[in-house]
Amino acid sequence: MLNFLNNIRCVEKKIPIKRQIINTAAVAILGIILGALSKFLDTVPINHLPALLQYLDVANFLGRFAIWIFIAVCISIYSLSSLRAAINVFLFFAGMVLSYYLYSTFIAGFFPKSYAMIWIGFTVVSPLLAFICWYAKGESRISLFLSAGIIAVLFNMSFAYGIGYFNSLSLLEALTFLCGCFVMKRKSVISTAIMTVIGVAFAFALNIAMPFAF
Secondary structure: OHHHHHHHOOOOOOOOHHHHHHHHHHHHHHHHHHHHHHHHHHHOOHHHOOHHHHHHOHHHHHOOOHHHHHHHHHHHHOOOOHHHHHHHHHHHHHHHHHHHHHHHHHHHOOOOHHHHHHHHHHHHHHHHHHHHHHHHHOOOHHHHHHHHHHHHHHHHHHEEEEOOEEEEOOHHHHHHHHHHHHHOOOOOHHHHHHHHHHHHHHHHHHHHHOOOOO
């Protein structure tokens, strides 16, 4: 099994344990900061925010899944190995969810239990998803389809569409999708185009099977 996975993507050059610990700690701290920031923006009246943040609707953007999935994908594919990807992404989400709901409970004064359970559940499964995601940057056909799957998820989290309509959830979500395509790009323009087309096709299939937004 390990040899099969390594054929999908070669293991990268090792770095010292101390540097790995520092990198992982930085990812966890990033999650803590972004979680607290997200909840802070969610509790501030929108007319008290700078005009640009109001126009971009940053608070609602951070309350949806697209940006968090994009950050997790970046952490995964740039991690040293699939195992490091699993650890890094888990600690990122653990830090983000912990700071978000600590802020919500002790500063904002309420705890949305049902919504919290969704994020806690997602945090629990995130190591497995990150482990798989790490192999998406390989050169095999399996890696191509993994990349297309990631594009499909980002597409459905960034756009609302159906028979006769197609809209971006926001400008920031559209930019998130484009950034996702850039991060997941293949070695050639043709391969990248194929990945994107397959990803969008996957997205439409997923939208039919699971017609709900995140």
